[in-house]
Amino acid sequence: MKKVSLWLLNFFSITSSVVAVKFLDHYRIGGLFSDDIHKAAFQVVIDNLNKKWDTAPFFLIGDSLNVSFTNHFHVQKAACSLLDKRVIGIFGPSSRHTSSYIQSICDNKEIPQIETHYNPNVEKIQSDINLYPHAAEIAYFVMHLIREFTWDTIIILYENNDSLERIAPLLELNIEYGVQLVFRQLEVDQDGSYRAALKIIKKMSVTNILIECSLDILEEVLIESQKVGLITEKYRFIITNLDLSTLDLERFQYSGCNITGIRMFSTENENLIALAEKIKTTPHLIEEELELKRIMTLSTVLLIDGLNMFYDVIKELSEMSKIKAEKLKCHDAISWKYGSTIVNQLKSKVYQGITGRVSFDLAGFRRYFTLDLLELTTKGLLKVGQWDSEEKSLITDRSQVPQEESDVEHSIFNRTFRVLIVLTAPYAMLKESTDQLIGNDQFEGFCIDIIHELSVILGFNYTFIVQEDGKNGNLDRATNEWDGVIRQIIDGNADLGITDLTVTSDRERVVDFSLQFMNLGISILYRKPEPVPPSLFMFLSPFSTRVWLMLGVAYIFVSISIFIMGRLSPSEWTNPYPCVDEPEYLVNQFSIRNSLWFTIGGLLQQGSELAPIGISIRTASGFWWFFILIMVSSYTANLAAFLTVETRVTPFKNIDDLAKQTEIKYGAKRGGATASFFHDSNLTTNQIVYKHLKEHDDQMTDENEEGVRRVETENYAFLMESVTIEYNVARHCSLAQVGGLLDNKGYGIAMQKDSKYRNEISTAVVKLQETGVLTKLKIKWWKEQRGGSTCSIQSKKSEAEALDLQNVGGVFLVLFLGALLALLGSFIEMCVILYRKRKVYKKPFKYLLWKELEFFFQFGKNVKTVGRDEREPVSNQNNKVSF
Ligand code: GLU
Numbered sequence: 001m002k003k004v005s006l007w008l009l010n011f012f013s014i015t016s017s018v019v020a021v022k023f024l025d026h027y028r029i030g031g032l033f034s035d036d037i038h039k040a041a042f043q044v045v046i047d048n049l050n051k052k053w054d055t056a057p058f059f060l061i062g063d064s065l066n067v068s069f070t071n072h073f074h075v076q077k078a079a080c081s082l083l084d085k086r087v088i089g090i091f092g093p094s095s096r097h098t099s100s101y102i103q104s105i106c107d108n109k110e111i112p113q114i115e116t117h118y119n120p121n122v123e124k125i126q127s128d129i130n131l132y133p134h135a136a137e138i139a140y141f142v143m144h145l146i147r148e149f150t151w152d153t154i155i156i157l158y159e160n161n162d163s164l165e166r167i168a169p170l171l172e173l174n175i176e177y178g179v180q181l182v183f184r185q186l187e188v189d190q191d192g193s194y195r196a197a198l199k200i201i202k203k204m205s206v207t208n209i210l211i212e213c214s215l216d217i218l219e220e221v222l223i224e225s226q227k228v229g230l231i232t233e234k235y236r237f238i239i240t241n242l243d244l245s246t247l248d249l250e251r252f253q254y255s256g257c258n259i260t261g262i263r264m265f266s267t268e269n270e271n272l273i274a275l276a277e278k279i280k281t282t283p284h285l286i287e288e289e290l291e292l293k294r295i296m297t298l299s300t301v302l303l304i305d306g307l308n309m310f311y312d313v314i315k316e317l318s319e320m321s322k323i324k325a326e327k328l329k330c331h332d333a334i335s336w337k338y339g340s341t342i343v344n345q346l347k348s349k350v351y352q353g354i355t356g357r358v359s360f361d362l363a364g365f366r367r368y369f370t371l372d373l374l375e376l377t378t379k380g381l382l383k384v385g386q387w388d389s390e391e392k393s394l395i396t397d398r399s400q401v402p403q404e405e406s407d408v409e410h411s412i413f414n415r416t417f418r419v420l421i422v423l424t425a426p427y428a429m430l431k432e433s434t435d436q437l438i439g440n441d442q443f444e445g446f447c448i449d450i451i452h453e454l455s456v457i458l459g460f461n462y463t464f465i466v467q468e469d470g471k472n473g474n475l476d477r478a479t480n481e482w483d484g485v486i487r488q489i490i491d492g493n494a495d496l497g498i499t500d501l502t503v504t505s506d507r508e509r510v511v512d513f514s515l516q517f518m519n520l521g522i523s524i525l526y527r528k529p530e531p532v533p534p535s536l537f538m539f540l541s542p543f544s545t546r547v548w549l550m551l552g553v554a555y556i557f558v559s560i561s562i563f564i565m566g567r568l569s570p571s572e573w574t575n576p577y578p579c580v581d582e583p584e585y586l587v588n589q590f591s592i593r594n595s596l597w598f599t600i601g602g603l604l605q606q607g608s609e610l611a612p613i614g615i616s617i618r619t620a621s622g623f624w625w626f627f628i629l630i631m632v633s634s635y636t637a638n639l640a641a642f643l644t645v646e647t648r649v650t651p652f653k654n655i656d657d658l659a660k661q662t663e664i665k666y667g668a669k670r671g672g673a674t675a676s677f678f679h680d681s682n683l684t685t686n687q688i689v690y691k692h693l694k695e696h697d698d699q700m701t702d703e704n705e706e707g708v709r710r711v712e713t714e715n716y717a718f719l720m721e722s723v724t725i726e727y728n729v730a731r732h733c734s735l736a737q738v739g740g741l742l743d744n745k746g747y748g749i750a751m752q753k754d755s756k757y758r759n760e761i762s763t764a765v766v767k768l769q770e771t772g773v774l775t776k777l778k779i780k781w782w783k784e785q786r787g788g789s790t791c792s793i794q795s796k797k798s799e800a801e802a803l804d805l806q807n808v809g810g811v812f813l814v815l816f817l818g819a820l821l822a823l824l825g826s827f828i829e830m831c832v833i834l835y836r837k838r839k840v841y842k843k844p845f846k847y848l849l850w851k852e853l854e855f856f857f858q859f860g861k862n863v864k865t866v867g868r869d870e871r872e873p874v875s876n877q878n879n880k881v882s883f
Contacts (some may be wrong), residue, residue, distance in 0.1 A: 025057065027738040028063050028325065029063065029087060029279070029307075029310070030065070030082035030085070030090040031063065031091045031092070032092035032102065033067065033091075033094055034066065034068065034093065034094050036284050036285060038064075038300060038303055039064045039066065039284065040279045040285050041279050041300045041303055041713065042064045042286050043062050043282065043305060044279050045275070045304050045308070046307065047062075048275070048278075057315075058314070058318055060311065063082060063087065065082070069091070070095065071098070075093055079101075079102050083109055083327075083330060084328070086325040086326060086327050088339075088342070089310055089342065090111060094299065096162070099117075103127075104130050107127050109330075109334075110337070111328070111336055111339050112127050112310075114130075114346075115128060115131065115560050116132060116299050116306055117132055118129070118390070126340065127343050131262065131358060132302060133371075134365045135165070136169055137369070137389045138371070139166065139167060140392070141262065141387045141394075143173055143385070144394060145373070146173060146179065147173075148394070153180040153206045153208060154182065154206070154208045154209070155184055155204065155209045155210070156182065156210045156212065157184055157185075157186050157212065157213070158184075158186065159186050159213035159217060162214075163213055164640055166240070167576065170210075173334060182204070184201060192221065194221050194224045195224050195227065195228060198221075198224050198225050203231065203480075203481060205236050205509065205510050205548075207235050208236050209230070209237050209238075210239075212240045212241070213236060213240070213241065213244040214241070217605055219248075222247075222249075226255070229493060230492075231255045232363070232752065233258075233752060233753065233755065235258070235753035236257075236259075237257065237258065237260065238260045239260070239261045239262075240262065242298045243263075243298050244262070244263065245293075246294065247841075248293075249380065252376060253376055253377065254774065258375075261374040262372065262373060263372045264355040264370075264371060264372070264467040265355045266372070269354055272304075273292065275304060278294065279295050279772060280396070292425060298355070304354060308351070310342075313342060313345045317345060323469065338358070346360065347360045347361075356369055356371070368389055370389065372386055372479055373385035373386065373394065375401065382401060383400070385398055390468065406806060408560065410699065413458065413459040413460065415495050415749075416460070416462065417462045418463055418496070419451055419498060420466075420467055420488050420489065420493075420499075421467065421498060421499055422484075422500075424499055425465060425704075425705070425786070426446050426782065426785070428444075428445040428498075429443065429445045430442055431444050436797055440464050445776070446780075447499055449781075452779065453764075453773055454764045457768075458760055458764050467485050469484065470484075470503050470703055472485050472499060472500070472502070472671075473487065473507060474675075485750060489511045490510055490753075495751060496761075498749045499749075501747055501748055501749075501750055502672075502673030502721070502747060503746055503748040504587070504676065505731065511750045512750070512752065512758045513750055514749040514751070515749075516744055516746025517747060517748065517765050517768070517769070518747045518774070519745070520741075521741025521742060522721060522743055523719075523721075523722045523742065524652075524666075524717050524718070524738040525719075525728065525738075526652075526711060526737075527711060527712075528736040529650040530649060534807045536806075536809045537810040537813075538642060538808075539651065542634070542635045542637075543635065543643075543838065544875050559599040560592075561594045562598060562617055563591070563595035565614065565620060566588055566589070566590025566612075567588060567590070571614045572617065580719050586600065597610070598610045598621075598702075599624060599845060605628065643807050650662070653739060654688075654739035654740070655739060658717055658738075659685045663715070664716065664717055665714065666699060666717040666718065667701060667718065669700070670701065670702055674719050674720065675693055677743060679681045686767075689719070699716070702716070704724055708728045708759045710736060717738070722737065726782060727781075729736065730783065730787075730789075730790065730792070730793065731787050731788065731790050732791075749765070830849075834849055
């Protein structure tokens with residue numbers, strides 16, 4: 001039914017044309033098209049114009065030919081056939097490759113040629129006018145935009161040489177303003193897609209992208225960009241194709257991606273829609289069931305504007321003086337005399353078309369026009385400004401942009417963030433439960449609680465994603481590639497990343513961090529210092545060797561002094577028989593032996609039966625005893641400390657000691673911030689450590705837990721962050737932190753570069769700090785949950801332990817040695833006396849010794865008779881001075 005009515009409509013329009021041709025002048029306009037839509041549009045517009053024939057003294061005949069896109073010969077032949085049919089103007093062709101041939105024919109024959117496609121030829125010839133806006137003017141606007149957006153580095157994705165030519169003026173951005181331009185061609189990979197090229201872009205840290213390509217591939221490029229993760233909040237696009245608004249961008253409009261575009265006309269123009277409906281239903285196209293937007297491309301609309309403008313000019317000229325169409329031959333030298341008048345008229349006219357103001361410069365370029373600035377919002381593409389290429393001014397109006405998109409607070413509220421976590425205790429852990437848990441419920445830990453608290457303050461929702469390889473993010477300096485959490489954030493696979501993620505300058509270059517929620521530094525985890533095994537001579541420890549030596553010297557000195565004073569002091573010479581008034585001799589108790597005995601008795605606080613009489617000796621004794629009092633008290637006090645306090649030693653005290661030795665292995669988490677700290681540090685020690693870490697990959701670990709395990713089981717030290725050390729030391733009682741902090745840094749929440757949520761999240765983190773929530777959470781996860789009190793309970797249990805033989809063994813040894821010495825002394829004394837008295841007894845020494853020993857072994861006898869009678873002289877005992 002629909003087809004029948006269309007047929008009737010065409011029939012009547014053709015008959016009416018035939019009738020009109022009989023009575024009116026008619027002008028033939030040629031069209032050289034490679035596209036059915038253009039051909040149909042050409043005919044529809046001419047039919048529409050012919051409907052005005054009651055006001056115009058002529059009638060138009062549209063003569064459009066299908067021409068090849070690239071075959072020059074074919075196009076040339078078609079143009080000549082049109083000239084032969086008395087055309088007064090030619091529209092097309094649509095290909096720049098064949099355009100120059102038509103241009104030269106039209107120029108020779110002075111037939112106006114109206115182009116509606118981009119043509120880079122700068123040297124225009126007389127008869128040609130081009131409705132396509134001049135590329136330099138568009139480039140100027142794009143430069144203006146880039147400067148307004150303050151982009152300092154841009155990736156320019158271009159399709160081919162045509163695209164490059166169009167954007168060549170952008171080089172000025174680099175020359176004049178120092179903007180870095182990275183040019184990348186949209187090359188098709190082996191799978192026939194642009195994914196490989198886009199993935200390369202993804203790996204770069206640049207987030208400002210300009211796409212210059214034809215409409216044919218634009219949609220595919222955008223879809224592929226979305227697939228590789230470029231259409232995210234992090235990236236900002238400028239798309240220079242003027243047909244952007246003819247694409248369906250719904251799939252991108254909720255991505256949060258910043259897409260800016262430009263256009264010349266609105267696809268909502270009612271006249272255009274009506275025309276497009278007509279074009280759509282022309283016999284050639286009706287089968288194809290095209291979308292209206294597919295028809296409303298710039299080249300079609302420019303063709304419409306061009307035909308209308310041409311019609312107006314012809315009308316004006318034919319009213320003034322008759323234009324006479326002439327038959328022209330390609331191979332002769334005759335040209336059309338009215339052609340230049342039409343072209344000049346076209347160039348001087350300002351026409352208001354669907355694409356706005358249509359006017360040309362003297363060369364026939366369209367220079368002065370307006371462009372709409374577009375922005376992709378959740379409501380679709382919206383016009384947010386207008387550029388006047390004559391005034392070089394941009395007037396923006398963002399009132400149509402949905403409020404919540406310019407208001408961060410609202411956009412964070414109710415948003416669902418994908419939060420990337422790493423399963424590292426105590427930051428994020430799987431809950432220990434017998435129930436099957438799913439979703440966010442599966443996880444618990446310090447960072448899990450922080451995200452919950454932030455979500456309460458800011459009102460967002462969240463879903464946790466786990467970083468399976470457990471990596472926080474390491475920069476491979478050879479490829480400049482990140483891995484781990486940082487990679488995922490850069491790629492837009494997660495919105496927030498939270499774990500023991502250290503804020504480093506390298507990471508800050510590619511992602512944004514919230515304010516730090518925890519402060520820490522690098523330190524060393526090692527086994528607790530070992531108690532020193534008590535030495536046998538521990539009783540000597542209270543005094544140093546020098547004090548012991550001095551004590552010995554003091555003893556000898558005082559003993560000799562007392563001996564001398566005894567001999568000098570008259571009161572020390574006493575009467576051995578007090579009953580005898582006039583004694584024959586006097587005795588002195590302070591012989592050298594007694595002096596030594598007296599001082600040692602004092603030293604060991606046992607006293608002796610010797611009592612000094614002389615003032616001098618008494619004074620000396622007083623000082624000696626006072627000295628002893630202090631020394632013994634000091635010794636006792638210090639000995640108590642030495643016996644009770646365990647002396648512990650570590651084989652190293654700090655990183656310098658650790659770096660110097662080779663016996664203890666040491667490492668850090670592979671690819672972690674700790675390892676990269678040593679890489680970046682200039683200090684000699686840190687460089688030594690870095691060299692060690694690099695050369696001993698077997699001593700590096702993939703996870704903190706592995707490091708802790710190795711410290712417990714091997715002679716291994718693990719370089720680790722202080723808060724994680726604190727966590728592990730509270731649970732593994734044999735471990736301790738050695739040395740202080742090597743640096744000062746913190747953990748932050750990572751998000752994409754230039755994230756609009758950064759400030760909100762940072763403010764909320766500060767709030768958690770101020771209200772003590774972070775401290776509470778730290779106590780919960782460090783000291784309370786998951787065995788946090790294990791080691792504190794154990795240390796409380798330890799009581800003062802009884803002293804073992806090891807502690808006092810040395811004293812026993814001294815005792816036994818002393819006893820043995822005394823025994824030996826008594827034997828020697830016996831030998832000496834027997835030897836001395838061998839003459840008195842008139843017996844040989846051996847005999848006397850034998851007798852003495854014989855008596856010794858007769859343990860039952862307490863009275864020494866045998867030998868004594870024989871040995872002992874009758875008289876002549878010591879009778880003068882005892883010693
Ligand atoms: N916090 C470190 C990071 O963000 C991991 C642990 C470490 O290197 O000690 O990479």
